[in-house]
Amino acid sequence: MRIACLGGGPAGLYFAIAMKRRDPRHEIVVVERNRPYDTFGWGVVLSDETLVNLAASDPESADAIRREFVYWDDIAVFYRGTVTRSSGHGFCGIGRKRLLNILQDRARALGVTLQFETEFESADDYRGLDLVVAADGANSKIRSALAHVFKPDIDVRACKYIWLGTRQRFQDAFTFIFEETGHGWIWAHAYQFDAETATFIVECSEATWRRFGFDGMSQDETTAACERIFAKNLGGHRLETNARHLRGSAWLNFHRVLCEQWSHENLVLMGDAAATAHFSVGSGTKLALESAIALAEYLHTEPTLEAAFHRYEQQRRTEVLRLQSAARNSTEWFEQVERYLHLDPVQFNYSLLTRSQRISHENLRTRDKAWLESAERWFEEQATREKPDHARPPMFTPFRLRDLQLKNRIVVSPMAQYRAVDGTPTDWHLVHYAERAKGGAGLVFTEMTCVSPEGRITPGCAGLYAPEHEAAWKRIVDFVHDETDAKIGMQLGHSGPKGSTQLGWETMDAPLAEDNWQVIGPSPVAWSPCNQVPREMTRADMDTVTDDFVRAAHMAARAGFDLLELHFAHGYLLSAFITPLTNRRADAYGGSLLNRMRFPLEVYHAVRAAWPAAKPMSVRISATDWAGEEGITPEDAVDIARLLGEAGVDIINVSAGQTSAEARPVYGRMFQTPFSDRIRNETGIATMAVGNIYEPDHVNSILMAGRADLCCLARPHLADPYWTLHAAAQLGYRGETWPKPYLAGRDQLYRVRSRPDPSAVNV
Numbered sequence: 074m075r076i077a078c079l080g081g082g083p084a085g086l087y088f089a090i091a092m093k094r095r096d097p098r099h100e101i102v103v104v105e106r107n108r109p110y111d112t113f114g115w116g117v118v119l120s121d122e123t124l125v126n127l128a129a130s131d132p133e134s135a136d137a138i139r140r141e142f143v144y145w146d147d148i149a150v151f152y153r154g155t156v157t158r159s160s161g162h163g164f165c166g167i168g169r170k171r172l173l174n175i176l177q178d179r180a181r182a183l184g185v186t187l188q189f190e191t192e193f194e195s196a197d198d199y200r201g202l203d204l205v206v207a208a209d210g211a212n213s214k215i216r217s218a219l220a221h222v223f224k225p226d227i228d229v230r231a232c233k234y235i236w237l238g239t240r241q242r243f244q245d246a247f248t249f250i251f252e253e254t255g256h257g258w259i260w261a262h263a264y265q266f267d268a269e270t271a272t273f274i275v276e277c278s279e280a281t282w283r284r285f286g287f288d289g290m291s292q293d294e295t296t297a298a299c300e301r302i303f304a305k306n307l308g309g310h311r312l313e314t315n316a317r318h319l320r321g322s323a324w325l326n327f328h329r330v331l332c333e334q335w336s337h338e339n340l341v342l343m344g345d346a347a348a349t350a351h352f353s354v355g356s357g358t359k360l361a362l363e364s365a366i367a368l369a370e371y372l373h374t375e376p377t378l379e380a381a382f383h384r385y386e387q388q389r390r391t392e393v394l395r396l397q398s399a400a401r402n403s404t405e406w407f408e409q410v411e412r413y414l415h416l417d418p419v420q421f422n423y424s425l426l427t428r429s430q431r432i433s434h435e436n437l438r439t440r441d442k443a444w445l446e447s448a449e450r451w452f453e454e455q456a457t458r459e460k461p462d463h464a465r466p467p468m469f470t471p472f473r474l475r476d477l478q479l480k481n482r483i484v485v486s487p488m489a490q491y492r493a494v495d496g497t498p499t500d501w502h503l504v505h506y507a508e509r510a511k512g513g514a515g516l517v518f519t520e521m522t523c524v525s526p527e528g529r530i531t532p533g534c535a536g537l538y539a540p541e542h543e544a545a546w547k548r549i550v551d552f553v554h555d556e557t558d559a560k561i562g563m564q565l566g567h568s569g570p571k572g573s574t575q576l577g578w579e580t581m582d583a584p585l586a587e588d589n590w591q592v593i594g595p596s597p598v599a600w601s602p603c604n605q606v607p608r609e610m611t612r613a614d615m616d617t618v619t620d621d622f623v624r625a626a627h628m629a630a631r632a633g634f635d636l637l638e639l640h641f642a643h644g645y646l647l648s649a650f651i652t653p654l655t656n657r658r659a660d661a662y663g664g665s666l667l668n669r670m671r672f673p674l675e676v677y678h679a680v681r682a683a684w685p686a687a688k689p690m691s692v693r694i695s696a697t698d699w700a701g702e703e704g705i706t707p708e709d710a711v712d713i714a715r716l717l718g719e720a721g722v723d724i725i726n727v728s729a730g731q732t733s734a735e736a737r738p739v740y741g742r743m744f745q746t747p748f749s750d751r752i753r754n755e756t757g758i759a760t761m762a763v764g765n766i767y768e769p770d771h772v773n774s775i776l777m778a779g780r781a782d783l784c785c786l787a788r789p790h791l792a793d794p795y796w797t798l799h800a801a802a803q804l805g806y807r808g809e810t811w812p813k814p815y816l817a818g819r820d821q822l823y824r825v826r827s828r829p830d831p832s833a834v835n836v
């Protein structure tokens with residue numbers, strides 16, 4: 074094949090090598106504007122895994138790269154006068170210039186033509202060849218010229234950064250330095266890449282950058298200012314720039330690039346031209362090199378160019394999206410770092426290490442057991458106010474709200490059972506809640522329990538509006554208190570516009586086939602075209618509903634519940650007041666967020682007055698409507714939480730969505746936890762996280778990073794009422810209490826778990 078690689082960065086050069094290795098007959102030219110020994114940028118980081126891939130593709134260049142590597146294992150974090158070190162992270166660094174020189178030499182040796190100091194303007198000059206590879210970096214000219222074909226999605230990120238170098242040694246650790254200045258926080262990512270030189274990337278928010286006046290500074294003024302800021306860590310060494318080719322100060326915003334299509338006729342995108350990964354996950358060069366290997370391989374195994382492009386894009390896109398998702402988490406963490414700057418250094422370090430969500434709690438234990446255990450001991454000390462002798466997993470530490478002491482951080486999330494008869498809980502409820510209380514969770518929530526017959530969602534919903542309801546709930550509460558050390562919380566709600574609908578396993582949220590009752594709401598906005606249009610509530614309706622909540626709260630107090638939660642989420646009555654999607658009122662209860670919160674807060678205050686002062690209250694909210702700016706946004710959720718906090722709510726249960734049939738939720742592991750994180754760390758109010766949290770590892774990571782105080786698990790508790798006790802066994806933790814009649818089962822489980830391969834053992 075006759076091939077042109079447009080761009081002589083890692084992608085273009087390595088693709089040329091990988092092709093020549095597979096067939097020396099290929100005629101390849103690499104076109105590059107710079108001279109071979111120009112050096113723009115400093116060091117790059119690669120992982121051992123990438124090195125293995127390089128060695129399999131071309132052992133000669135892999136050996137040369139390996140010989141130049143600087144290895145380090147630790148991450149050191151300088152923050153608020155402390156240095157926290159953890160180990161086991163395993164990086165290697167190499168100078169970008171050295172890497173390029175090795176690849177240039179190897180390409181030349183394999184017979185590739187290297188054409189330096191040549192600026193290409195358009196791919197058209199090369200399209201007569203068999204294949205044209207656009208490897209011209211993140212600002213690819215070739216991609217821009219065909220933007221209508223490749224459809225690039227370019228997300229310009231918020232922080233400002235500058236890539237500098239220094240002779241100061243950061244020999245033994247990848248180092249993060251956070252400095253608080255009169256202009257705001259500014260931080261550096263520093264790592265050694267050869268015996269004398271280290272990369273030193275400086276980053277800050279745009280606001281801080283402007284306050285420093287970096288926008289008006291030359292490169293020399295910038296480096297001088299950065300030297301002053303980071304003087305404590307530079308040991309008298311200078312910061313240097315080698316981006317003289319850039320006009321102005323050389324500060325940049327990271328561009329996240331992703332293209333809808335990666336090839337067109339005989340032209341294909343590669344490396345940063347196709348997709349970028351933020352430098353804080355150190356994977357851009359890895360992506361470029363591994364994409365080069367993949368395309369070279371498919372060009373030799375697939376029958377046509379088109380088929381090779383298809384396989385290349387299919388295989389590499391998955392990898393790119395996986396990395397970009399981790400990179401997005403990491404980018405956002407740095408963009409929002411000011412949210413975490415109140416954290417204790419231990420928790421701050423943990424939050425930084427787990428920022429991409431690729432590294433979990435147990436993964437950190439494998440990397441550095443001693444450090445993780447010291448962090449766990451710190452967490453426990455915060456929870457118990459006592460110095461522990463040994464570490465225990467964060468999920469098994471106690472938590473206090475007013476006079477309520479929970480034995481651990483696991484909560485059985487509210488889950489409607491649709492098994493009540495005229496609102497009365499039955500034996501189903503006794504068995505269901507009793508099993509979950511025996512199963513080890515610190516707090517078991519009831520399902521949404523309705524404050525009036527019309528406030529029910531379905532005819533099967535449980536209520537708390539008649540004496541027989543109170544008696545039935547008391548029987549359940551008494552069992553939980555007499556037989557277990559779990560606590561039990563009552564969730565009270567009113568269905569509003571989503572009332573008079575079918576059971577959960579029938580057609581959810583659809584009206585009943587017959588005997589529908591009139592539903593009410595803030596405005597005459599139906600949940601969906603098939604649902605009833607609710608009657609707009611009058612002031613008298615509001616008083617009735619408030620009285621219903623107060624009556625239910627008195628009943629819950631008499632039944633002995635430990636905590637009371639009000640349901641302000643999921644599109645039910647109080648949620649329907651909060652979201653502008655269903656609240657169209659023109660009176661004092663509609664319009665601004667303050668007005669939309671007025672009725673829910675009135676209900677809260679009335680209930681709080683009726684509920685014993687020593688017992689805590691929580692409120693569940695939908696932190697986003699998943700409907701863009703039209704609905705509640707995560708930013709609004711912070712304001713909602715503030716209003717609730719000011720009203721005295723003890724903890725916010727942070728759910729999301731179910732407020733509009735038009736919503737477009739983005740699901741995934743722990744997908745709602747970022748909303749809890751934001752609320753907790755921006756307002757200082759305690760939170761519960763919920764939503765696709767199903768592994769002990771998820772819970773421990775969330776708690777240890779300060780993203781929530783409690784974790785609610787719903788579906789995992791339907792599948793396994795004993796989730797908490799099983800999690801303890803999985804982690805080898807023996808501090809949880811099992812019901813006495815089940816002790817033999819506990820002993821067997823721990824015995825089996827402690828054996829190397831439990832599935833192979835016959836007990």
Ligand SMILES: Cc1cc2nc3c(=O)[nH]c(=O)nc-3n(C[C@H](O)[C@H](O)[C@H](O)COP(=O)(O)OP(=O)(O)OC[C@H]3O[C@@H](n4cnc5c(N)ncnc54)[C@H](O)[C@@H]3O)c2cc1C
Pocket residue numbers: 079080081082083084085104105106107116117118119191192193194208209210211214235236274343344345346350352355356357358359360361
């Ligand atoms: C601050 C920072 C730190 C980074 N740290 C790391 C890290 O630690 N680890 C890591 O793996 N990655 C890192 N990266 C990313 C990494 O540098 C890129 O992902 C990688 O270089 C991509 O390789 P590429 O060949 O696709 O593009 P590039 O390396 O950008 O190469 C493109 C080449 O094309 C040439 N070119 C462009 N247009 C023309 C033209 N019109 N005519 C002629 N030549 C042209 C350019 O001169 C350049 O040499 C970092 C990036 C930044 C910005």
Ligand SMILES: Cc1cc2nc3c(=O)[nH]c(=O)nc-3n(C[C@H](O)[C@H](O)[C@H](O)COP(=O)(O)O)c2cc1C
Pocket residue numbers: 486487488489490519520521564577640642693728763764765766785786787788789
């Ligand atoms: C069967 C079922 C019933 C539910 N009923 C309620 C409810 O009554 N009140 C409530 O706030 N959330 C309810 N939810 C939502 C859960 O509490 C939880 O927020 C959601 O399932 C996400 O958590 P998970 O991923 O752990 O299941 C219900 C969920 C399920 C699966």
